[in-house]
Amino acid sequence: MPRVFITGLGFITSIGNDATQVTQSLRELRHGFELYPPFQKPEIPVKVAAPVRGFATDSTDCEDWSFPARYSIKREVLRGMAPHGVYAWCAMQQAVEDAKLSEADVSNAQTGLYAASGGSPYLMGHMLQRMHTLGVMRCSPLGIVASISGTVQFNLVAHFKIKGSSCGFASACASSSHALGFAYDDLVLGRQKRMFVVGAEDGNMDAILPFAGMRALSLQADPNLASRPFDVARDGFVGTGGGVVLVLETEDEVARRGVKPYCEVLGWGQASDGHNVAISHPEGTGLRAAMENALRATGTAAEEVDYVNAHATSTPIGDLSEAKALKAIFKTPAARPAISSTKSLTGHGLSLAGAMESGFCALAIRDGFMPGSAHISKLDPECEGLNIIRSTLSAQPHIALNNVSGFGGANVSLVFKQTS
Amino acid sequence: MPEAVQLNQGSNKPFVIPGKPFAAEDEAALREALKRCSPSTFEAAVQFRKTGNPEHLPAVVIGVIERFVEPDLRMKLKDADDDLRLIEDLGIDSLTMMEIVILVEDVLQMSINNDELRNLRTVGDVKTFIDCKVRGLALPKPTKFLPIEQIAAIMPIQPPFLFLNEASVSSNGANGKYKITGQEFFLQGHFKDNPVMPASIMLEALGQLAVLYLLEGAATEPGKVISPNTIFFTGCEGVRAHRVCRPGDILTLSIKPKRMKMPLATFEGAIRVGQEKAAIAEEITMTFGFADAVAQPVPVNGATTKLNGENGAHAPTPFRAAVNT
Numbered sequence: 001m002p003r004v005f006i007t008g009l010g011f012i013t014s015i016g017n018d019a020t021q022v023t024q025s026l027r028e029l030r031h032g033f034e035l036y037p038p039f040q041k042p043e044i045p046v047k048v049a050a051p052v053r054g055f056a057t058d059s060t061d062c063e064d065w066s067f068p069a070r071y072s073i074k075r076e077v078l079r080g081m082a083p084h085g086v087y088a089w090c091a092m093q094q095a096v097e098d099a100k101l102s103e104a105d106v107s108n109a110q111t112g113l114y115a116a117s118g119g120s121p122y123l124m125g126h127m128l129q130r131m132h133t134l135g136v137m138r139c140s141p142l143g144i145v146a147s148i149s150g151t152v153q154f155n156l157v158a159h160f161k162i163k164g165s166s167c168g169f170a171s172a173c174a175s176s177s178h179a180l181g182f183a184y185d186d187l188v189l190g191r192q193k194r195m196f197v198v199g200a201e202d203g204n205m206d207a208i209l210p211f212a213g214m215r216a217l218s219l220q221a222d223p224n225l226a227s228r229p230f231d232v233a234r235d236g237f238v239g240t241g242g243g244v245v246l247v248l249e250t251e252d253e254v255a256r257r258g259v260k261p262y263c264e265v266l267g268w269g270q271a272s273d274g275h276n277v278a279i280s281h282p283e284g285t286g287l288r289a290a291m292e293n294a295l296r297a298t299g300t301a302a303e304e305v306d307y308v309n310a311h312a313t314s315t316p317i318g319d320l321s322e323a324k325a326l327k328a329i330f331k332t333p334a335a336r337p338a339i340s341s342t343k344s345l346t347g348h349g350l351s352l353a354g355a356m357e358s359g360f361c362a363l364a365i366r367d368g369f370m371p372g373s374a375h376i377s378k379l380d381p382e383c384e385g386l387n388i389i390r391s392t393l394s395a396q397p398h399i400a401l402n403n404v405s406g407f408g409g410a411n412v413s414l415v416f417k418q419t420s
Numbered sequence: 421m422p423e424a425v426q427l428n429q430g431s432n433k434p435f436v437i438p439g440k441p442f443a444a445e446d447e448a449a450l451r452e453a454l455k456r457c458s459p460s461t462f463e464a465a466v467q468f469r470k471t472g473n474p475e476h477l478p479a480v481v482i483g484v485i486e487r488f489v490e491p492d493l494r495m496k497l498k499d500a501d502d503d504l505r506l507i508e509d510l511g512i513d514s515l516t517m518m519e520i521v522i523l524v525e526d527v528l529q530m531s532i533n534n535d536e537l538r539n540l541r542t543v544g545d546v547k548t549f550i551d552c553k554v555r556g557l558a559l560p561k562p563t564k565f566l567p568i569e570q571i572a573a574i575m576p577i578q579p580p581f582l583f584l585n586e587a588s589v590s591s592n593g594a595n596g597k598y599k600i601t602g603q604e605f606f607l608q609g610h611f612k613d614n615p616v617m618p619a620s621i622m623l624e625a626l627g628q629l630a631v632l633y634l635l636e637g638a639a640t641e642p643g644k645v646i647s648p649n650t651i652f653f654t655g656c657e658g659v660r661a662h663r664v665c666r667p668g669d670i671l672t673l674s675i676k677p678k679r680m681k682m683p684l685a686t687f688e689g690a691i692r693v694g695q696e697k698a699a700i701a702e703e704i705t706m707t708f709g710f711a712d713a714v715a716q717p718v719p720v721n722g723a724t725t726k727l728n729g730e731n732g733a734h735a736p737t738p739f740r741a742a743v744n745t
Contacts, residue, residue, distance in 0.1 A: 063456065074490070076516070138526065141518035 004187045005254050005261035005419065006362045008099025008247030010091035013356060014050035014203075014240045014346050017068065018094060023363050026371040027392050031345040033223035033238060038205045046217045048226040049208055050240035050347035057083035058204065060126040062146075077159055080142040082120030084200035084352075085155045087243030092156055095196065095245035100259055103161075105194070112164030113157055114183045115198035116175030116351040119149035122206040152200050152243075164192050170351075173311070174270075174406030175199070177354025177414055180246065181268040187250050195248045199355025203241015207350070211239065214278060216315055227348075228375035229312035229319050229341035230383045237313040240347035244355040246362070262362035266300065266399070266415040269293025273409025280318050280405055284325030287311070287403060290411035291329045298415045300399060302330050305337040307370045307397035309357045311404045312341035313348045322403065323383045336387045337401070340373035354404045354412065361400040361416045368396035442470045453526050457483045465527050474554050477528075478547050484523050485543065488516050499695075502544025503588060503595050524550070541565070548592070563590040564636060574635055575628065576648040580605060583625035584673070589637040593676035593687075596629045602667030617665040622699050626689035627653055627706070629675045634685060634708055638677070643713050650709030654684070658702025669693045675704070683707045 011018055014032025015025035024030070036049035038058075056066045062078045071090050081089065096106060105111065127143035140146075145154055150168040157166045165186055169178040176199030183195035201207055211217050218236035220226035227238040254261055271289030273281040280287070295302060308326065312319040319341075330336045342360050349356050364370055372391040379388065402414045447466060454462045461483025468476040486497050489510050496509060506512045512520070517540075521532050530553060539562030540546050552559050566574070566587045575582060587596035600607075600617050607615035634646050665671060675689040686705045691698040 076490075076513075079515075079519075134526075137531065138522055141515045141522070 001188050002190070002250040002252065004184050004248055004250060004265045006246055006263055006265060006358075006416070007249045007254060007257075007259050007261045008095040008097075008101070008245075009262065009359050009362060010094030010096075010098060010245040011242070011356075011359060012052055012055075012087040012091045013242040013244065013349075014052060017052070017054055017090075019098065019363060022360070023367055025345060026342065026360060026363065027369055029345060029372055029374045029392060031223070031227070031374060032240065033226055033347065035221070035223060039209075044209070045219050046209060046212050047221040048218065048223050048238050049203070050227075050238055051203060052087060052240075052242050055083070055086065057086060057202075060123065077155075079140075080145045080151075081155050082117075082123050082146050082151050083202045083204060084117050084120065084241055084243055085146065085151055087241065088115070088117075088152050088156060088198050088200040088245065089159065089243070091200075091243040091245040092160060092196065092198070095247050096160075099247040099249075100257070101194075101247070105257070107161035107163055109163045110193040111162060111195070112183070112186065112192045113153055113160075113162045113166045113196040113198065114169065114179035115150075115153040115156065115166075115196075115200070116169045116171075116179045116355070117149065117152045117198075117200045118170075118172070118175075118202075118207065118351050119151060120147045120202050120207075121210065122202055122204055123147035125206055152198055156196070156198060160196075162196070165195070171408065171410040171412075172406035173313075173348070173350050173353050174404045174410040174412045175351040175354065176244075176356075177268075177358070177402070177404040177412035178270070178410075180248070180265075180354060180358055180414060181270065181412055183248050184265050184268060187248060193250050193253050197246045197248060197355055197358075198243065199349070199352040200243035201241040201350050201352045203239055203347075203349065203352075207241060208239030211237075218314060225375060227314045227344050228377075229310070229314045229344050230323070230373060230380055230388050231314075231376045232378045232380040234314040234316060234319060234380070236315055237343065238347035240349050240352075242349060242352055242356065244352060244359050246355060246359055261419050263365040263400075264417045264419055266417045267294060267298035268412060268414045269295070269297050270410070270412045272411065275409050278407055280321035281409060282317070282321060282324075284321040284323075284328070286409050287322055287405055287411040287413070288325035288328045290413040291325065291401065291403065294401070294413035294415050295329070300415055303332065303335040305330070305399050305401050306395075307361070307364065307400040308337050308339045309361050309364075309400065309402045310339055310341045310373075311353070312373075313343050314341070318405065319380070320382050322405070323380070323386060326386055330386075333385055336385075338370045338387050338389045338393060338397070340371055340389050342371055342373075344374035344376075345371070354402065354414070357404075358402050358414055358416070361397075361402050361414075365397055365400055365416060365418050369394055370397055442466070450527060453523065454483070454487075457487045461487075468528065472554075474551055477550050477554060480527060481524060481546055481550050482543065484520055484527065485510070485512070485546070487523075488512065488520050497543070502542060502547065504543045505541055506543070506546070507541070528554070530554070539563070542588070544592075545590070548590075560591040561637070563588050566632070566636070571632065574648070575631060576651065577628055577631065581624075582628065583621065583671075584628055584632065587629060587632055589633055591637055591639065593674060594629050594633040594637055596625075596632070596673045598625055598671045598673065600665060600667050600669050600671065607667065615667055617669070617671075619659075619661040619699060622661070622665065622671065622691055623656065623659055623701060623704070625671065626673055626675055626687075626691065626699075626701055627704055629673050630685070630687045630689070630704055630706060633675060633677065633687070634706070638680065638685070641710065644710040645713045646708050647711035650683075650707070650711075652707050654705045654707055656701050656704045659699070661699045663693060663696055663698040665691075665693060665698055669698075671698065678703065683709055 016022035273286035464479035
């Protein structure tokens with residue numbers, strides 16, 4: 001079985017728009033939260049979000065949008081994109097550069113792209129409203145392409161001339177981890193030599209606020225307190241958006257191109273709760289099974305894991321469920337890995353989460369640190385016994401695990417290893 | 421193209437000025453819709469909406485097209501003739517054409533069918549189309565593009581005396597191009613050590629374009645076609661040469677019918693080289709005669725099979741949104 005490595009990363013996130021900024025934010029625990037202007041209305045009880053900086057995508061007309069000067073996107077490319085399409089496009093540019101890929105490396109039958117996003121509720125809403133008021137023939141010709149789930153890979157595959165496998169994954173907050181897992185499988189099975197894995201979300205009002213109805217969002221008005229996974233006073237997640245791209249390559253490609261990878265993707269596991277459409281199993285059975293599957297598939301003993309990037313989104317039920325799953329896997333208190341939820345800095349990126357946090361694990365392994373779990377003032381007593389680190393450790397994780405859980409009780413656990 | 425013509429006429433209602441006058445909020449909506457167009461486009465649209473005067477249409481339509489053309493190609497539109505092609509010259513794809521249509525519909529308050537778009541290849545086609553829509557006139561036959569092979573197949577005149585490399589023919593006239601290669605036999609003697617295209621041959625080239633128009637663009641009586649064997653030159657008026665044309669020059673020829681009544685057809689013609697006027701003929705007159713049309717096989721399902729260059733040569737099929745769903 002060929003080994004698989006991460007050779008390139010691109011980030012447009014609430015804590016930085018490139019790997020350098022992101023690394024600094026993770027090390028120094030700088031968060032991306034603010035009192036999000038569109039929420040500052042009396043009728044909206046949610047106040048805090050973690051928007052992407054440097055981009056203006058709040059118009060329904062893509063020609064009004066602006067983005068950092070280093071990116072230039074033509075109108076004919078932009079017109080089929082949602083805001084998160086632009087974030088992903090920029091992250092893709094970074095990842096291609098970072099992995100030192102030529103045009104031929106990107107566009108060939110052996111290179112594919114798997115992606116995940118929840119689509120663009122914002123543009124979909126605009127288009128439907130236009131259809132109802134002006135008639136069906138007055139909708140933007142590319143309104144569908146820009147707004148439905150799948151818009152990310154439609155755009156990136158076309159504009160980067162991807163010739164290999166491509167598809168999208170829809171398992172809500174587990175989506176981009178599924179994308180990464182199945183991309184890994186395609187490489188291991190010899191179907192592809194290189195895969196781009198993309199996670200992206202709009203992270204604007206229409207993407208975030210529908211979660212208020214299920215009482216999943218934090219109502220905290222203090223950006224320093226709103227997202228605090230594992231804290232006893234946590235009251236929901238804070239929404240974010242962005243785009244993250246990872247480049248996965250087989251060992252042959254790494255050797256042929258002579259590039260230095262961030263880390264190895266050892267493998268993955270998944271399992272489902274079979275319990276509730278939106279609520280995690282109270283004992284975390286699905287996530288526990290996903291971690292067991294991942295460890296078994298990669299031949300990793302629980303004691304070998306140095307760092308876990310937890311899914312913990314700062315909801316009362318979800319964090320507790322994960323804590324129970326972690327305790328069940330990492331039984332020996334003395335050998336428990338360092339655990340943190342970087343959602344305490346970024347907020348919850350939904351379909352973006354798995355790719356973003358896998359990217360964080362790759363940075364942590366290469367640069368030798370483990371980001372702390374911020375904003376915990378009083379640890380939830382239920383989480384006692386787990387090694388939840390509250391500040392960043394300057395130690396290189398040898399093996400790191402990334403967890404995600406999505407609607408429907410889908411759970412994915414990915415295993416990354418330091419390149420020897 | 422018979423089925424397309426029928427569909428066109430069905431939807432081709434004259435423009436009606438709305439009952440209520442053009443109000444301030446209409447103007448605001450129009451300004452918003454045209455915010456990325458030039459100020460003159462907006463002004464023309466306002467004038468059209470207020471008065472219904474079709475004279476303002478070309479400015480509106482060209483302004484909307486310009487807004488969707490990549491900035492580096494917009495210069496082409498500035499000094500465009502009506503032959504400028506939407507796909508080949510301006511890089512407009514079928515989806516961009518949809519965007520243009522939606523904005524034109526919005527601004528001019530009309531609706532345009534997909535079928536009607538199929539034949540719009542040039543800026544001139546678009547102008548004529550909108551003009552006919554607004555005036556409630558039947559739409560003209562689509563412009564046909566004819567490469568040299570097809571021209572030679574149609575024309576009674578043959579090489580080495582055929583002076584057209586390519587041509588486009590519509591019901592309003594015809595345009596063509598001829599590159600002086602330097603290999604033309606008569607240049608050996610015209611003149612000694614100084615090859616110059618004879619003005620008489622330039623007039624001949626215009627006459628050939630008029631012949632092509634008679635065979636491919638002119639309206640005929642039902643069941644009749646103009647017979648190639650009946651067309652002959654009868655006279656010309658007001659012919660002037662303005663520029664010496666030599667090997668390497670590309671002659672851009674155009675003719676427009678002025679009068680046509682069996683058995684005489686009179687045209688005006690002009691030749692340019694680039695932007696320079698090379699020659700004009702105020703009138704070129706030909707005789708022609710009819711022959712019975714031979715029935716042609718009708719394709720199954722009305723598919724637009726190309727018969728005798730009916731739908732142009734092998735130019736890309738314009739503006740059917742090719743959509744994968």
